[in-house]
Amino acid sequence: MARTSIASSRSAKVSRRNVLVGAAAAGGGLALGFHVPALEAAVPSQRPIAAAKGAEVNAWVVIGNDETVTIRVARTEMGQGSLTGLAQLVAEELNCDWKKVRTEYPTPGQSLARQRVWKDFSTGGSRGIRGSHDYVREGGAAAREMLIQAAAQQWGAKPGECVAAGGIITHKPSGRTVTYGKVAAAAAKLEPPKSVKLKDPKDWTIAGKPLKRLDTADKLTGKQVYGVDVKLPGMVSAAIKDAPIFGSEIKSYDEAKIKAMPGVRRLVRVNATTVAVVADTWWQAKKALDALPIQYEDSPHAKESSATIAARLKEGLEPEAKNVFVGNKNGDALAAIAGAAKKVEAVYSTPFLHHATMEPMNCTALYTPEKCEVWSPTQNGEGSLAAAAEASGLPLNKCEVYKMPPGGGFGRRGRQDYVTQAVAIAKQMPGTPVKLIWSREEDTQHGYYRPITRCRLAAGLDDKGALVGLHVRLSGQSIVAYQQPAALQNGMDSRMFQGMWAEPGEAQIGYSVPNLLIEHAMRNTHVPVGPWRGVNTNQNAVYLECFMDEVAKAAGKDPLEFRRALMAKYPKHLGILNTVAEKAGWGKPLPQGVFRGIAQHMGYGSYSAAVAEVSVNRGRVKVHRMVLGVDCGHAVNPDQIAAQVEGSVAFGLGAALYQEITVKDGRVVESNFDNYEIMRLEAFPKIETVVAPSGDFWGGVGEPTICVASPSVLNAIHAAIGKPVRSLPLKNVDLRSA
Amino acid sequence: MAKLNVNGKAFDVKVDPDTPLLWAIREQVGLTGTKYGCGVAQCGACSVHLNGELARSCAIPVSTLKPTDKIVTIEGLSRDGSHPVQKAWAAVDVPQCGYCQSGQIMAAAALLKKKPKPSDTDIDTAMTNICRCGTYQRIRAAVHMAASGGTAAVTTNSQKKA
Numbered sequence: 001m002a003r004t005s006i007a008s009s010r011s012a013k014v015s016r017r018n019v020l021v022g023a024a025a026a027g028g029g030l031a032l033g034f035h036v037p038a039l040e041a042a043v044p045s046q047r048p049i050a051a052a053k054g055a056e057v058n059a060w061v062v063i064g065n066d067e068t069v070t071i072r073v074a075r076t077e078m079g080q081g082s083l084t085g086l087a088q089l090v091a092e093e094l095n096c097d098w099k100k101v102r103t104e105y106p107t108p109g110q111s112l113a114r115q116r117v118w119k120d121f122s123t124g125g126s127r128g129i130r131g132s133h134d135y136v137r138e139g140g141a142a143a144r145e146m147l148i149q150a151a152a153q154q155w156g157a158k159p160g161e162c163v164a165a166g167g168i169i170t171h172k173p174s175g176r177t178v179t180y181g182k183v184a185a186a187a188a189k190l191e192p193p194k195s196v197k198l199k200d201p202k203d204w205t206i207a208g209k210p211l212k213r214l215d216t217a218d219k220l221t222g223k224q225v226y227g228v229d230v231k232l233p234g235m236v237s238a239a240i241k242d243a244p245i246f247g248s249e250i251k252s253y254d255e256a257k258i259k260a261m262p263g264v265r266r267l268v269r270v271n272a273t274t275v276a277v278v279a280d281t282w283w284q285a286k287k288a289l290d291a292l293p294i295q296y297e298d299s300p301h302a303k304e305s306s307a308t309i310a311a312r313l314k315e316g317l318e319p320e321a322k323n324v325f326v327g328n329k330n331g332d333a334l335a336a337i338a339g340a341a342k343k344v345e346a347v348y349s350t351p352f353l354h355h356a357t358m359e360p361m362n363c364t365a366l367y368t369p370e371k372c373e374v375w376s377p378t379q380n381g382e383g384s385l386a387a388a389a390e391a392s393g394l395p396l397n398k399c400e401v402y403k404m405p406p407g408g409g410f411g412r413r414g415r416q417d418y419v420t421q422a423v424a425i426a427k428q429m430p431g432t433p434v435k436l437i438w439s440r441e442e443d444t445q446h447g448y449y450r451p452i453t454r455c456r457l458a459a460g461l462d463d464k465g466a467l468v469g470l471h472v473r474l475s476g477q478s479i480v481a482y483q484q485p486a487a488l489q490n491g492m493d494s495r496m497f498q499g500m501w502a503e504p505g506e507a508q509i510g511y512s513v514p515n516l517l518i519e520h521a522m523r524n525t526h527v528p529v530g531p532w533r534g535v536n537t538n539q540n541a542v543y544l545e546c547f548m549d550e551v552a553k554a555a556g557k558d559p560l561e562f563r564r565a566l567m568a569k570y571p572k573h574l575g576i577l578n579t580v581a582e583k584a585g586w587g588k589p590l591p592q593g594v595f596r597g598i599a600q601h602m603g604y605g606s607y608s609a610a611v612a613e614v615s616v617n618r619g620r621v622k623v624h625r626m627v628l629g630v631d632c633g634h635a636v637n638p639d640q641i642a643a644q645v646e647g648s649v650a651f652g653l654g655a656a657l658y659q660e661i662t663v664k665d666g667r668v669v670e671s672n673f674d675n676y677e678i679m680r681l682e683a684f685p686k687i688e689t690v691v692a693p694s695g696d697f698w699g700g701v702g703e704p705t706i707c708v709a710s711p712s713v714l715n716a717i718h719a720a721i722g723k724p725v726r727s728l729p730l731k732n733v734d735l736r737s738a
Numbered sequence: 739m740a741k742l743n744v745n746g747k748a749f750d751v752k753v754d755p756d757t758p759l760l761w762a763i764r765e766q767v768g769l770t771g772t773k774y775g776c777g778v779a780q781c782g783a784c785s786v787h788l789n790g791e792l793a794r795s796c797a798i799p800v801s802t803l804k805p806t807d808k809i810v811t812i813e814g815l816s817r818d819g820s821h822p823v824q825k826a827w828a829a830v831d832v833p834q835c836g837y838c839q840s841g842q843i844m845a846a847a848a849l850l851k852k853k854p855k856p857s858d859t860d861i862d863t864a865m866t867n868i869c870r871c872g873t874y875q876r877i878r879a880a881v882h883m884a885a886s887g888g889t890a891a892v893t894t895n896s897q898k899k900a
Contacts, residue, residue: 224836283753673776682866
């Protein structure tokens with residue numbers, strides 16, 4: 001058996017499982033019947049792999065004798081609900097009994113051993129469902145056809161005479177029935193159909209319904225095992241400290257000071273800038289690390305601060321600035337604005353932001369010269385596999401990743417730094433499992449932050465108040481330049497213009513402007529940056545939508561009417577804006593002191609809009625009610641979409657109210673929730689969500705609405721106090737009336 | 739060494755006296771439903787009941803506890819997830835990532851013990867735990883539902899077919 005080597009392991013039990021999974025693929029459908037060893041049964045989290053009992057009809061569907069349907073999900077569930085949504089899509093085509101459905105993750109190693117049968121594991125960009133709905137539905141449909149064919153063969157009937165519903169196949173002429181569990185083993189031996197016809201979404205009975213999540217029960221009892229909860233025999237714990245100034249190399253540290261502290265096993269130099277203490281327990285490791293004197297080499301970044309960064313970004317807003325890229329252009333905006341009857345100008349700014357997942361970064365690794373295993377709360381299982389291979393020096397097929405459910409991701413867990421570190425430590429202790437947990441302080445000060453940007457906008461109005469020209473100049477840091485410089489297009493990061501692109505389909509601007517120029521002055525910093533839920537749509541929607549209100553005001557027009565006049569060529573943008581305006585009662589009287597603001601934007605293939613109702617008393621903001629709408633094309637689980645919309649308000653609006661990562665002496669100043677404040681229940685407005693799928697495309701859900709949360713509130717504040725808010729967070733802004 | 743009474747069982751835990759209760763619960767007692775979030779009593783992920791009162795266990799050194807102090811964790815709130823708060827949380831489908839929810843549930847259970855019919859203001863004041871996924875609207879709805887014996891209406895969402 002050639003695959004034995006792939007699964008070679010110090011654990012015969014694990015290797016046997018992997019061999020069987022591999023063999024099932026090679027043999028085209030050997031039934032998988034696994035013996036679960038007692039130890040692993042006692043602690044189910046130990047090596048969570050795809051190992052459901054029953055017959056594997058295909059990679060996505062395993063059916064047990066007891067009629068249990070196990071659906072395999074490759075994307076990571078980190079709260080966004082796509083585990084349930086993807087299962088709904090498979091179950092819809094499978095025509096099974098939803099009450100019998102459970103799910104499991106295949107591991108990246110299992111997928112690799114089967115020629116990536118589960119395709120993309122990466123979970124970001126709101127792609128979980130829109131990026132895999134076709135092939136997972138085809139997997140469900142193919143399994144259904146194979147089950148029907150197996151039943152028909154058993155009866156000596158034609159498959160065309162049989163129908164399947166609720167996990168039961170019926171032979172229409174005779175009325176005979178058989179359950180999926182009875183024919184699954186036979187079905188698993190059949191050739192899969194060459195093509196399948198997917199259902200029209202209007203006929204859906206499982207997908208499209210607001211079904212309860214499949215992963216709730218264990219989250220209510222403390223039973224859910226997150227990465228930080230992994231327990232392995234003989235396991236030790238590690239606490240870690242990277243250089244406070246990004247990239248500063250360690251000069252020396254005084255190991256003698258902590259060697260004798262309780263529980264301390266060893267000190268590990270993880271890389272040039274990072275040191276870790278390994279101890280019997282994490283608390284012991286953290287205490288020792290806190291007591292360790294560390295000296296760092298001088299850093300070229302030691303003089304960087306929020307002020308030096310702001311100055312660099314301001315320079316990028318100057319007309320003669322260099323290294324400027326054009327993201328969207330038609331006509332001659334500069335000339336149109338110069339010759340306009342009325343001119344409006346403004347400069348906006350947004351800060352660095354941190355993800356602050358509730359579960360700090362962590363990873364458990366077990367290294368031997370033959371195999372490297374990691375327990376990784378990650379948004380990208382295959383990324384963890386690659387990181388484990390690189391850090392261990394072992395080939396990919398000698399590494400394995402057990403995906404632990406992350407306690408929040410929001411983009412942060414698309415990076416693999418915690419895996420690389422855990423493996424680097426575990427490599428120093430072959431055979432001993434090491435659980436690395438970051439302190440909250442380490443997590444806050446070593447993120448991949450939402451990039452800092454500023455934006456200068458200028459608009460020209462004609463004598464009737466119509467927009468004749470718009471110039472948008474962004475200045476600030478690029479994620480692509482930091483993370484994948486090779487992916488820049490002649491130096492340009494086109495994602496900087498997210499939501500302001502000319503091209504339809506993903507993140508298109510929703511306004512027709514006769515003369516338009518949108519540019520980005522690339523101004524990078526030494527601070528690591530990365531995607532943060534909503535990525536550049538957040539900043540761009542604040543800039544564009546708040547400025548739209550300024551221009552509407554200058555034109556003497558209602559903000560909604562002003563937008564509508566520019567949106568005739570963008571019916572889907574306009575559609576969700578109108579839907580939300582109507583639901584919110586735009587234009588209707590409000591209680592004394594309450595003001596409305598509106599915003600719309602597109603990102604992740606979906607169209608979003610929001611109306612906020614806000615009062616400002618003596619500079620204090622209260623958001624009373626928000627109506628948010630999303631047109632995501634198809635709504636697989638409307639209740640979970642609503643949950644994402646609600647959550648996006650906490651994430652987006654919480655940032656606008658309170659959050660900024662600042663830099664002093666080259667390092668991040670903020671360290672914990674006492675100085676990086678998160679929105680709490682008391683501040684959370686009443687949210688009404690309108691899910692309005694228009695049906696002819698597949699858009700994302702996790703991110704699209706976050707970008708309209710802040711500008712709708714900022715525009716309401718503008719209406720309330722009579723002056724625009726151009727700098728975030730609001731905690732730094734004097735909001736007393738002008 | 740410390741003697742801890744957790745969920746009705748006595749444990750002798752070998753830890754330094756300054757070890758926070760959170761880490762003794764997680765690493766010595768072995769119950770991991772109580773979560774580390776901040777270590778400075780800001781986020782509430784580590785919430786437990788200490789002699790019936792809500793407490794943030796990350797900021798309580800075990801040296802300050804007596805063997806008679808009764809500590810209840812999420813694992814001890816009910817045997818099978820049947821506490822009214824847990825049932826309401828399930829009915830409203832509150833959790834997203836779920837990491838903070840042990841603490842949220844412990845906070846809600848403590849609130850309802852003191853105020854069986856809390857107002858929105860009571861909930862605002864009592865429920866100060868951080869949820870990064872932003873499940874606050876559902877937390878509020880679920881607290882009301884638990885208080886009303888499972889009958890409060892919770893939905894505010896609508897779906898529009900184009």
